[in-house]
Amino acid sequence: MATFVIEGGHKLSGEIIPQGAKNEALQVICAVLLTAEKITISNIPDIRDVNKLIYILGKLGVKIEKVNGDTYTFQSDDLNLKYLESEQFKQDGSSLRGSIMIVGPLLARFGKGYIPRPGGDKIGRRRLDTHFEGFIKLGASFRYNKDEKFYGVEADFLTGTDMLLDEASVTGTANIVMAAVMAKGKTSIYNAACEPYLQQLCKMLNSMGAKISGVGSNLLVIEGVEILGGCEHRILPDMVEIGSWIGMAAMTKSSITIKNVSWNDLGLIPRVFQKIGIKLERRGDDIFIPEQKSYEIQNFIDGSILTISDAPWPGFTPDLLSIILVVATQAKGSVLIHQKMFESRLFFVDKLIDMGAKVILCDPHRATVIGMNHESSLKATVMTSPDIRAGISLLIAALSAKGTSTIHNIEQIDRGYQNIDTRLQAIGAKITRVE
Ligand SMILES: CC(=O)N[C@H]1[C@@H](OP(=O)(O)OP(=O)(O)OC[C@H]2O[C@@H](n3ccc(=O)[nH]c3=O)[C@H](O)[C@@H]2O)O[C@H](CO)[C@@H](O)[C@@H]1O
Numbered sequence: 055m056a057t058f059v060i061e062g063g064h065k066l067s068g069e070i071i072p073q074g075a076k077n078e079a080l081q082v083i084c085a086v087l088l089t090a091e092k093i094t095i096s097n098i099p100d101i102r103d104v105n106k107l108i109y110i111l112g113k114l115g116v117k118i119e120k121v122n123g124d125t126y127t128f129q130s131d132d133l134n135l136k137y138l139e140s141e142q143f144k145q146d147g148s149s150l151r152g153s154i155m156i157v158g159p160l161l162a163r164f165g166k167g168y169i170p171r172p173g174g175d176k177i178g179r180r181r182l183d184t185h186f187e188g189f190i191k192l193g194a195s196f197r198y199n200k201d202e203k204f205y206g207v208e209a210d211f212l213t214g215t216d217m218l219l220d221e222a223s224v225t226g227t228a229n230i231v232m233a234a235v236m237a238k239g240k241t242s243i244y245n246a247a248c249e250p251y252l253q254q255l256c257k258m259l260n261s262m263g264a265k266i267s268g269v270g271s272n273l274l275v276i277e278g279v280e281i282l283g284g285c286e287h288r289i290l291p292d293m294v295e296i297g298s299w300i301g302m303a304a305m306t307k308s309s310i311t312i313k314n315v316s317w318n319d320l321g322l323i324p325r326v327f328q329k330i331g332i333k334l335e336r337r338g339d340d341i342f343i344p345e346q347k348s349y350e351i352q353n354f355i356d357g358s359i360l361t362i363s364d365a366p367w368p369g370f371t372p373d374l375l376s377i378i379l380v381v382a383t384q385a386k387g388s389v390l391i392h393q394k395m396f397e398s399r400l401f402f403v404d405k406l407i408d409m410g411a412k413v414i415l416c417d418p419h420r421a422t423v424i425g426m427n428h429e430s431s432l433k434a435t436v437m438t439s440p441d442i443r444a445g446i447s448l449l450i451a452a453l454s455a456k457g458t459s460t461i462h463n464i465e466q467i468d469r470g471y472q473n474i475d476t477r478l479q480a481i482g483a484k485i486t487r488v489e
């Protein structure tokens with residue numbers, strides 16, 4: 055278990071280039087399994103989860119070449135499907151959430167897809183019903199080995215159909231789309247997730263020869279095609295990482311510029327930070343955050359306390375709520391944070407309370423934050439990162455705190471943040487990695 059040691063209280067300044075998006079990378083890298091031709095993907099983030107997925111594809115026999123720092127080519131022309139039945143795959147596949155999205159492409163192209171129950175954050179129950187109900191609707195047979203927690207789908211061929219998803223699951227939609235692109239006939243998927251990363255996946259599939267319409271809406275219509283070809287694809291900047299940098303700037307009273315953020319794909323994110331009083335300026339496609347001694351949470355129009363909650367896109371992403379919560383601890387005013395999607399994601403507030411933050415955990419889904427308006431600082435402490443976003447939130451708290459904090463289990467942060475320590479050092483943070 056590696057550790058970060060952080061001396062808090064230093065201002066940051068300079069420019070940050072956001073990494074490529076983790077959650078898009080996990081989708082589009084799985085899509086390379088749909089064709090025997092070469093696919094080039096650029097702006098791939100160098101983070102644990104993505105590297106693990108690339109490793110799994112390598113074991114599956116995908117030919118992978120690193121063209122330069124963030125660009126890889128993938129060619130799935132001679133796969134080793136036996137790996138899917140190996141003990142090794144049971145371990146490898148369960149180590150991250152994104153591996154679930156190899157099932158749809160494998161089912162579409164080879165008539166079978168297997169996966170151990172995937173890992174990812176321990177942030178509450180994370181069911182996979184939407185994925186498998188979709189595959190079954192397309193004609194696959196399904197089995198689940200309860201003892202080994204191993205899922206399997208098989209089909210001689212898939213047939214297009216109309217389906218209404220039980221929830222707008224992000225990875226579920228991606229998986230079903232990738233299964234349906236080569237099904238016979240037309241598939242319509244209603245209540246589809248439609249966040250920018252899914253739009254990117256659909257655009258990539260279309261450039262491989264798929265026929266997907268409705269991209270960006272919650273009704274996708276897919277005309278099945280027989281075969282898909284190669285393409286080149288560039289991953290968008292990571293909106294959750296961008297939100298994390300905004301939070302860091304506000305909590306440390308710093309001025310930073312976040313470069314090339316693809317503003318039009320950020321949805322409500324800038325507006326939600328503005329609602330808790332943080333000033334940010336759009337400069338071309340950059341975000342400039344000026345130094346602010348104080349930021350004041352807005353109330354609703356009728357004067358009642360602001361609530362910030364998550365919802366499927368175009369709602370506010372659940373992956374930024376922990377960050378909003380920590381930033382609110384030093385705002386002026388109060389806010390209710392309502393994490394609707396995940397049931398165990400707010401427990402990390404205990405650590406913030408130890409550090410002196412004024413937070414009331416109302417229930418597993420809701421926390422009220424009474425901001426301290428930087429009138430007293432958080433106190434440094436020793437903590438352990440429970441999940442990726444709580445981890446980065448504790449790191450933000452430590453950067454603003456008085457004294458030296460220690461964060462254990464930073465592998466959780468490394469799952470989704472590329473070289474976070476060296477990038478923070480470059481803009482003035484005092485942070486050291488201890489292996
Ligand atoms: C690898 C990857 O891409 N992970 C992301 C993906 O996970 P993932 O695809 O696993 O998440 P889902 O979209 O399936 O669902 C997330 C949670 O929200 C609940 N839910 C979902 C839709 C809905 O309409 N109502 C509802 O309550 C689900 O039951 C689940 O508890 O999307 C999540 C939701 O944006 C993000 O937090 C994860 O970072």
Ligand SMILES: C=C(OP(=O)(O)O)C(=O)O
Pocket residue numbers: 103150151152173174175177373442443470
């Ligand atoms: C919950 C997250 O990731 P995963 O779905 O990979 O666990 C996240 O990125 O915040």
